[in-house]
Every structure is written in structure tokens, then in C-alpha cells.
Amino acid sequence: MNRAKEIFEQGQSIWFDNIDRDMLRDGRMRKMVEDGQIYGVTSNPSIFEAALKNSVSYDDVLQAMAWSGMDRGQIYLNWSKMIFSGQLVTLPIFMSQAMGRTDW
Numbered sequence: 001m002n003r004a005k006e007i008f009e010q011g012q013s014i015w016f017d018n019i020d021r022d023m024l025r026d027g028r029m030r031k032m033v034e035d036g037q038i039y040g041v042t043s044n045p046s047i048f049e050a051a052l053k054n055s056v057s058y059d060d061v062l063q064a065m066a067w068s069g070m071d072r073g074q075i076y077l078n079w080s081k082m083i084f085s086g087q088l089v090t091l092p093i094f095m096s097q098a099m100g101r102t103d104w
Contacts, residue, residue, distance in 0.1 A: 005036045013039035013093075017047060019086045021057045030089050039093050041086035048079055 004014045016029070016038040023029040032038045052058055065075050 002036055004038065008036070008039055015040040015042050016086075017042045017044070018051075019043050019047070019083060020051060020055070021061075022055075024085050024089070029086060033089050033093065038090075040090050041083065043083050043086075045076075048076075 007014060014037070016032065019029075019041055029038075029041070052062065061078075062075070065078060070078070
């Protein structure tokens with residue numbers, strides 16, 4: 001059993017706070033969930049800022065949004081959809097907890 005699973009069985013869970021567009025696209029985040037390495041995802045504006053500055057993964061989307069005339073608030077709202085995508089990856093964990101199960 002991995003350490004994250006042991007922690008989970010004690011009533012705590014490891015959350016991933018470095019959501020990356022590539023990880024969602026290529027399945028790495030889903031694999032982390034399936035392997036019991038993480039049990040939730042989160043983010044914040046500082047993480048978004050670092051992701052935008054340190055990766056070219058977002059350039060195409062950012063450019064398209066800027067060219068479409070979106071302001072900063074609209075662009076930020078669109079980025080929140082990526083967090084939601086990450087949350088969908090962890091939905092089976094949430095559902096098993098909501099139903100009182102831990103044997104997912």
C-alpha cells in the first residue's frame with residue numbers, strides 16, 4: 001500500500017495543487033488518481049500565474065482568448081474550467097465518500 005492510501009485510510013487525503021493542462025490531456029492526472037497517489041485537486045491565482053509564465057502549454061489558448069477580446073476577468077473565468085476538469089477526474093473518489101464507501 002502506498003503512503004497516500006495509508007493517509008487516506010486515516011481520514012486525511014492528499015490533494016494536488018499543481019494542475020497542468022498537459023497532465024489533464026495526456027492522462028497523467030487520471031493515473032495519479034487511479035494509482036491512489038492523490039485524492040483531490042485545487043489551485044489558486046499564484047499557481048495559475050506560475051503555470052502561465054513557465055509553460056508554453058497555454059500559449060495557444062491564451063492567444064485565442066486575447067484575440068477574441070476577452071478581458072482579464074473573462075480569461076481567469078475560463079481558466080477556472082481547467083480546475084473543474086481536474087475535479088471531474090476525482091469525482092469517483094467524491095462519490096464513494098458521499099456514499100460512505102472507501103473501497104473504490
